[in-house]
Amino acid sequence: MAKKPKKIESKQMSFKESVPYYVLLAPFLLMFILFTVLPILASLVLSFFNFDMIKTLDFNGLDNYVRLLVGDDIFMTTVKNTLVFAVITGPAGFLLAFVLAWFINEFSPFIRTLLSFMFYCPSLVGNAYFIWQVAFSSDSYGYINSALLSMGFIQEPIYWLSNAEYLPTIIIIVQLWQSMGVSFLSNISGLQNVNGELYEAGAIDGIRSRWQELWYITLPAMQHMLLFSAVMQIASAFSVSAIAVQMAGYPSVSYCVDTIVSYLSDVGGTRYEMGYASAMSVILFIMMALSRSLIKRLINSLGND
Amino acid sequence: MFRAKEYNSAGKRVFMRVSKKSQAKRYTRSKVGNFFYILFLVAFGAFSVLPLVYSIATSFKPLDELMIFPPSFLVQRPTLENYLALPGLLSNLRVPLSRYIFNSLFVSVVCTFLYVVVATMAAFVLARSEIYGKKVIFMLVQFALLFNGYTLGIPRYLIYSYTGMIDTYWVMILPHIASTMGVFLMKQYMEGALPVALLEAARIDGAGPFRIFWQIVLPIVKPCLLTLTLFGFRDVWAAIPDGTVFSETLKTLPTIMSQITAGGIARSGSAMAVTVIMMIPPILVYMISQSSIKESMSSAGIKG
Numbered sequence: 246m247a248k249k250p251k252k253i254e255s256k257q258m259s260f261k262e263s264v265p266y267y268v269l270l271a272p273f274l275l276m277f278i279l280f281t282v283l284p285i286l287a288s289l290v291l292s293f294f295n296f297d298m299i300k301t302l303d304f305n306g307l308d309n310y311v312r313l314l315v316g317d318d319i320f321m322t323t324v325k326n327t328l329v330f331a332v333i334t335g336p337a338g339f340l341l342a343f344v345l346a347w348f349i350n351e352f353s354p355f356i357r358t359l360l361s362f363m364f365y366c367p368s369l370v371g372n373a374y375f376i377w378q379v380a381f382s383s384d385s386y387g388y389i390n391s392a393l394l395s396m397g398f399i400q401e402p403i404y405w406l407s408n409a410e411y412l413p414t415i416i417i418i419v420q421l422w423q424s425m426g427v428s429f430l431s432n433i434s435g436l437q438n439v440n441g442e443l444y445e446a447g448a449i450d451g452i453r454s455r456w457q458e459l460w461y462i463t464l465p466a467m468q469h470m471l472l473f474s475a476v477m478q479i480a481s482a483f484s485v486s487a488i489a490v491q492m493a494g495y496p497s498v499s500y501c502v503d504t505i506v507s508y509l510s511d512v513g514g515t516r517y518e519m520g521y522a523s524a525m526s527v528i529l530f531i532m533m534a535l536s537r538s539l540i541k542r543l544i545n546s547l548g549n550d
Numbered sequence: 551m552f553r554a555k556e557y558n559s560a561g562k563r564v565f566m567r568v569s570k571k572s573q574a575k576r577y578t579r580s581k582v583g584n585f586f587y588i589l590f591l592v593a594f595g596a597f598s599v600l601p602l603v604y605s606i607a608t609s610f611k612p613l614d615e616l617m618i619f620p621p622s623f624l625v626q627r628p629t630l631e632n633y634l635a636l637p638g639l640l641s642n643l644r645v646p647l648s649r650y651i652f653n654s655l656f657v658s659v660v661c662t663f664l665y666v667v668v669a670t671m672a673a674f675v676l677a678r679s680e681i682y683g684k685k686v687i688f689m690l691v692q693f694a695l696l697f698n699g700y701t702l703g704i705p706r707y708l709i710y711s712y713t714g715m716i717d718t719y720w721v722m723i724l725p726h727i728a729s730t731m732g733v734f735l736m737k738q739y740m741e742g743a744l745p746v747a748l749l750e751a752a753r754i755d756g757a758g759p760f761r762i763f764w765q766i767v768l769p770i771v772k773p774c775l776l777t778l779t780l781f782g783f784r785d786v787w788a789a790i791p792d793g794t795v796f797s798e799t800l801k802t803l804p805t806i807m808s809q810i811t812a813g814g815i816a817r818s819g820s821a822m823a824v825t826v827i828m829m830i831p832p833i834l835v836y837m838i839s840q841s842s843i844k845e846s847m848s849s850a851g852i853k854g
Binding site: 257258263265266267269270272273274276277279280281282283284285287288291298345348349354355358360361362363364365366367368369370374375376422425427430431433434435437438439466467468469470472473476477479480483484506509510513519522523526529530533534537 | 776
């Protein structure tokens with residue numbers, strides 16, 4: 246019975262049928278095209294131009310891209326850093342956001358709200374990472390230095406934020422700590438929504454452990470929400486920048502934590518090479534789009550052995 | 551089998567609750583597992599809540615305690631002077647403070663409301679209709695999230711100025727509505743939450759799309775609506791329009807608060823007091839929205 250209407254639905258609607266739906270879609274579509282699609286197109290076009298925001302606007306074909314990929318060592322360093330951050334903070338942040346949501350899902354609403362509030366705090370408190378600056382402060386007064394000194398592990402303070410050896414790790418920690426944002430809360434509301442009857446049916450079908458239940462029932466039922474959270478994680482993992490610039494400055498010691506986003510903001514904001522910056526954001530976009538399709542394939546295969 | 555029978559004889563709500571509870575009990579962790587589980591939650595929670603504690607503590611520190619380095623984490627001799635200094639710092643504003651408060655509330659409430667409604671309507675169409683062009687629009691929505699916003703600043707500014715939005719309330723409201731995150735989230739949520747059969751049944755009973763949206767879809771997606779309200783509010787509340795609003799009478803709280811925060815070390819206590827005050831509304835919205843998400847509402851109204 247349930248399947249029949251599905252078939253009718255999946256047919257393309259007639260024009261008359263679709264009018265009300267277009268009306269519902271219209272306000273968003275209008276704003277979306279005006280403030281998002283058009284600017285993105287403009288940025289795409291600009292990436293083929295030499296544009297200094299004041300007077301120069303010369304078409305220079307693929308020059309920007311050639312210069313980026315062949316002649317710009319700093320860009321290559323930032324690509325490497327971006328990938329390192331993305332590969333570590335992306336999956337880790339994604340898993341953390343899901344696992345924590347899954348853990349606290351079985352508590353009573355009160356405890357759930359309290360715990361999720363605690364985890365969500367870093368996102369709720371704007372610019373919360375200043376506390377890490379104090380912790381990793383490079384003199385002997387920084388929390389971590391003074392603790393290590395007083396316990397005798399080190400003899401003199403470590404320059405945490407100007408040392409290419411420690412910096413990347415520190416930025417990764419802070420980034421992960423701040424990543425319990427949008428995906429975490431949306432996972433909670435998604436888990437609330439997994440139909441209880443599915444677990445019921447699963448128990449009859451011989452599911453024996455929490456892990457089997459997670460793998461065969463919860464994850465497949467959460468597929469759509471997981472895709473959302475994955476795309477959000479990709480967007481933030483490839484855009485690590487604000488934290489690094491705030492904590493290590495720009496440029497950081499031997500560019501060790503400078504990412505594509507930091508670099509393109511600098512090129513656009515202080516060198517006024519907007520065409521060049523646009524070309525960078527196009528390349529960044531392509532990297533993210535590729536990882537999205539990879540991850541989408543992974544998520545679609547969830548729950549199959 | 552015995553369990554299934556027991557559930558079937560019970561009412562719908564009871565059924566859900568019972569199955570949820572027995573769920574938690576059926577697969578128990580080992581004691582060691584339980585220990586690590588709780589340890590992990592508590593440790594991570596404490597770790598996350600630190601900046602909030604620190605901000606609040608600092609806002610109550612007297613000047614000499616603020617100057618100590620390293621800053622002590624908690625306050626030794628709490629004082630209200632940072633808060634009491636605020637009226638003085640705000641006294642030479644060109645417009646009364648109430649005007650900024652009004653602007654902030656007006657922009658945040660209108661914007662959040664429109665954001666949630668517009669996104670939910672669009673998500674419903676993308677999730678549960680078969681109109682022409684739906685797939686393309688949804689792809690664009692997803693990919694737009696992956697495009698870094700930095701280079702979009704100039705084109706956006708041009709669009710604001712062509713449409714005459716510069717220096718109006720609109721420039722603080724409309725661009726937020728174009729954010730695709732809400733549509734994407736809501737659409738994905740609906741894919742899991744809106745039973746096709748239920749919508750089809752309503753359609754056969756003669757309900758049009760608007761009525762279905764209002765009477766069936768909205769109640770079902772309530773948990774996600776609340777979450778979206780929080781996201782929308784959080785972003786717009788803290789937003790400082792850069793270079794698009796000049797009139798003093800249109801400026802919002804974050805703008806003048808950032809002037810206080812920029813006042814250097816002598817004002818760091820008041821800056822922290824400002825930060826704490828500005829955190830209150832988002833936290834309130836958080837508390838209200840999250841605690842209203844009480845229980846699973848997924849299959850309310852339909853039998854699978």
